[in-house]
Amino acid sequence: MKRFWKFILLLLIFVVLFTALFYYLAKVPGIGNVISVLSNMLNPFNEKVQRAEINLGTVLYDIQQMGFLRLATVLMEDVIKTRDYEYELDRILDGKYAVDGMYIYRAKVSYGVDLFKIEQDDVIIDQTQTRITIYLPPIELLEGRINVERLETFEENFKSKIFGRFEIGAKDTWIPLEIKERVYSFCDRKAEELLTREIEDYMRSKNKYDEMKTRAEKYIMTLLLPYTAKGYSVNVLWKE
Structure with a gap:
């Protein structure tokens, strides 16, 4: 004993x-x-238990839980002068009216990634290599279009025309509301086209798309830290 x-x-x-x-x-x-x-x-059993916790549905849910990943918001202003569009406005107003005015517009747009567009095929889990690969959808306008707002009006002067000349004694108050609405609608459309082009040029010239991609990749990497803690590496790619 x-x-x-x-x-x-x-x-x-x-x-x-x-x-x-x-x-x-x-x-x-x-x-x-x-x-x-x-x-x-x-002791491979413990490692297998940790890997068993990694599944496609869980990873996809963790990524999509934020919905929309906002990466950048741009504000830009510009001026529309009716004198720059005299011919087009004359046609829109049937040659009966003329307008001389300046309108200040502001555009606001947000760029980001719609995480709900990530599908199951975009998430690849390699259990053997302990690697998770995510394919992100392209960066897009989150609101679908650029929001343009008319802020101020300067030196607006409507006049009626007879035989190509201004009618003597014509006053702005005599101009039908429909005519003014045509001018506003035309200027709104031109402002949207102008500011959309300017914002797109700005985003390309300043390499903003590269910055947004880097920011999105860092966010996904941070979001999946619980998986990297279990020994998995994360690789973020783009579908475009």
């Missing part, structure tokens, strides 16, 4: 000493890597 207890005591001492030695050797460069590999080989 005494021999049995001596054996148990020696076994416990051996286990403690071996554990301590194993712990300190693991901190030594080179040796630590070998020990880590051996540990994974001798």
Whole structure:
């Protein structure tokens, strides 16, 4: 019986000493890597349990939970002068009226990624390589179009015309509301075209698309940190 207890005591001492030695050797460069590999080989069950938690539905849900990823908001203003569009306005107003005015417009637009457009085929989980690959949809206007607002009006002067000349004594108050609405609608459309072109040129010239892509990739990487903590690498690509 005494021999049995001596054996148990020696076994416990051996286990403690071996554990301590194993712990300190693991901190030594080179040796630590070998020990880590051996540990994974001798105990693959734990790793399989962690990998079993990674599934397509969970990853897709974690990505889509924000809905829309807003990456940039742009504000821009410009002026529309009716004198720059005399011929077009004369045709719209049937040659009966003339207008001289300036209108200030402001455009606001938000760019981002619609995360709901990420489909199951866009998320690839490689269990063997412990790698998650995400294909993001292209960056787009989140509202679908640029929102343009008429802010101010300067030097607006409507006049009626007879035989190509201004009618003597004509006043702005005599101009039908429909005529004014035609002018406003025309200027609104021109402002939208102008500001859309200017914003697109600005985004391209300042490399804003590259900046937004980098920001989106960092966001996805941060969002999937729980998976990288389990040993998975994350690779973010674009569908475009």
